[in-house]
Amino acid sequence: MKKFAIEGANILTPTGWLKNGTAVIKNGKFISIDKANSPKIPTIAAKGLLMLPGIVDIHGDAFERAIAPRPGVRFLLKMAIEENDRNLIAAGITTFFYSITDSYEPGLRSRDTAREIINFVLDKGKQSLKADSRIHIRHEQANTDNYSELCDWLKQGKIQLLSLNDHLPPAGDEYKLNRHLNSLRRRHKMTDVELQNLIQTALGNREKGLQQLEELVTLAHQHDIPLASHDDDTEAKVELSAKRRVSIAEFPATIELAAKSRDYGASVLMGAPNLIRGGSHVGWMSVEAAAKAGVIDCLCSDYHYPSLFHAPFKLSELGIMPLERAWKLVSAYPAKAAGIENSKGSNAAGCDADFLLIQPNNPYPSAIVSVYVAGKEVARYQ
Structure with a gap:
């Protein structure tokens, strides 16, 4: 050039x-x-x-709606990902981490779909995708099948960010169980019995999954792949993240937990839609409150790309920080959290x-x- x-x-x-x-x-x-x-x-x-x-988005999964806009409805992956890429560029996102959920679920969030997206983005997609496209695997602890394949992806450099997820409800927590069931219903055409069986099978894999998770943590560190925790909502979980040397704390539940995450050296990542909508859709701390308390480092699109462009302007309008500082929350700081600050942001x-x-x-x-x-x-x- x-x-x-x-x-x-x-x-x-x-x-x-x-x-x-x-x-x-x-x-x-x-x-x-x-x-x-x-x-x-x-x-x-x-x-x-x-x-x-250009905006650096290290956690975004709105591409799922391009692939499967309704339960049981699925479109050609190439068309969906290329449509998504245009939406990224239109929102000012120039570096994007496809945040692919590697779950025990069938369909959209299955290992098969993860494999299909990775193969397209890292191969044929390079000819058609405009955004600098990378892979963020959101691994669910209860997904224990084909464990060696996930290890191979880490070793081969196909994954640029690994987050550790466990969305299964704790035993006896009816509220979280119902919320999880409702989430599954939005993605699957399954009967309640089928959904209950799916969850029970996943719960049976939890301990094996924990052992695999610890091995993945070691493997990620060996290959210099940044680790993210997800939804830390207790001090014990933050302490475990610190022990695992997690570098990104995704969506901590409270200001106090976010502060503890930053104390051990993690970057706190939150969703821009939280700021634009005026709060968390699950009732946790708001981005506005976190920004005022000084416990937020990065913003991501989460599930809505345009919010990420608007968020720094919103922080400036609210008088929380000037635009030149707020813009770093969507560019320089997420690049640093992902270990690519020498080239991006x-x-x-x-x-x-x-x-x-x-x-x-x-x-x-x-x-x-x-x-x-x-x-x-x-x-x-x-």
Whole structure:
């Protein structure tokens, strides 16, 4: 790729805004970012626009709705993932971790579907997907089948983030059992008897799954794959995450637990829809409260991509933090949590030239004028 420049934009750099700046790009990376100087190379005029680092989304599973929008309804995977990719780019997400649930369930969240998505994203998808696409496996403890395959994926570098999940309800907890059953009903056309049998079988695999989980933790560390905990809702769970050297705490239940997670060195990750909707859909702490308490590091799309673009503007509107700091929650900080901060998440020399040009004074994705990934314009909207 030839050298070119973006000139005249107000550029958000790691140290703050550079007004009327020039970003020089070569071979898909930023070479320099400085005051506008009309370089003698091909130049794209961007005066009056804001230049933001592309969004790094390390936990998003809205692609499931493109694959299976209704229980028992499934579309061709290639079509679904390519549709999803367009939605990512339209929301300003330039690096995306496909957060694939590796569950004991059949169908959408099965190992077979996980394998199909991984094979497409990491192979043929490279020819058609615009976002830098990576794999985040959300492994359910009760899924003990084909354990060696999961180990092989870790060893082969197919997985860039592994989270440790156990969504099975505790024994005797009717509330969590009913919530889990309702979640399963949204994905499956199964009778109540079939669902109960599925859960009982999974409960019988829990202890074996725990042993496998500890082996996966060791394997992930051996191959420098970041680990995430999920839904830590007790001090004991946070202590276990600390023992496992988990680096990302996904959706801790309370401000106190989030603070304890940060104390042992984990980055606290929460969902942008929580902020946009005004609270957690399961009744846990809100992003607004967590941000005010200073116990949040990263935001993710969770289940709604456009929320991730709007969230930093919302934090700024609420007076919790300025936009230049809030934007790091969707770019620099998740990149650091995932161990890719040397290439992603910042408008800085040496980083991949993944960035957005947007109209000012519009806090929604409709503000996006164009999206660049690795120095290539992959979408233009205005």
